[in-house]
Amino acid sequence: MIRFDNVSKRYPGGKDALHAVNLHMPAGSMAFLTGHSGAGKSTLLKLIALLERTTRGQLFLDGENLSRAPKRRIPMVRRKIGMIFQNHRLLFDRTVFDNVALPLVIAGHRHQEIGRRVRAALDKVGLLGHERAFPITLSGGEQQRVGIARAVVNKPKLLLADEPTGNLDPDLSRDIMHLFEQFNQVGVTVLIASHDLDLISRMPYERLHLEHGQLLNSGEVAMA
Numbered sequence: 001m002i003r004f005d006n007v008s009k010r011y012p013g014g015k016d017a018l019h020a021v022n023l024h025m026p027a028g029s030m031a032f033l034t035g036h037s038g039a040g041k042s043t044l045l046k047l048i049a050l051l052e053r054t055t056r057g058q059l060f061l062d063g064e065n066l067s068r069a070p071k072r073r074i075p076m077v078r079r080k081i082g083m084i085f086q087n088h089r090l091l092f093d094r095t096v097f098d099n100v101a102l103p104l105v106i107a108g109h110r111h112q113e114i115g116r117r118v119r120a121a122l123d124k125v126g127l128l129g130h131e132r133a134f135p136i137t138l139s140g141g142e143q144q145r146v147g148i149a150r151a152v153v154n155k156p157k158l159l160l161a162d163e164p165t166g167n168l169d170p171d172l173s174r175d176i177m178h179l180f181e182q183f184n185q186v187g188v189t190v191l192i193a194s195h196d197l198d199l200i201s202r203m204p205y206e207r208l209h210l211e212h213g214q215l216l217n218s219g220e221v222a223m224a
């Protein structure tokens, strides 16, 4: 699903944020991405989502060479990916329904289809019945679940999460990780950047560890 061949990323005026990274995640696998602040975790996820472009090396998603992908391919590539952020980036002046529906509206789905898919996504994250609520009225854990529902509403093959439990207490963090496991169990490939070593160490998934832009282990992820 994801392959990095000697990928480096240098931001303008900086040093390499990622240096010669080799990585392979087969379809349906799940892994954690760890490393100190500034190690390059977010950069690695952004390269996959084409939010940033590689400087050197080749990056493949689902067999497609993203390093060569023209700009017009970006929307199609992003449709394969659900992204989840620490601060969930919800629109606070829109209802839960509208937040989750956004990727479907952008993709031009029909009204009825949107309603059906939004309710299915909210059901998966345990928030059915909250469609009309505004995010501000929800707890931090519930807001993160809305972010996850929005990420999965398009049925992506790949979920990328950047510190998804950063603001949550241990119980809620465990629940969120369990949700990711459930998506993985139905075939979605999942890559989660996280600082929460305590939680990660209790889960049976491989850890890809970055230090100063370099991957310290082999980068070959096996199926759990």
Ligand SMILES: Nc1ncnc2c1ncn2[C@@H]1O[C@H](COP(=O)(O)OP(=O)(O)OP(=O)(O)O)[C@@H](O)[C@H]1O
Binding pocket: 011, 012, 014, 017, 035, 036, 037, 038, 039, 040, 041, 042, 043, 044
């Ligand atoms: N847009 C940018 N322009 C210039 N430098 C950047 C940019 N984004 C990140 N960097 C630099 O690239 C390096 C890697 O940053 P990145 O955000 O990927 O690390 P991280 O491991 O996700 O850190 P954190 O855990 O703090 O989020 C850092 O040195 C950072 O300062």
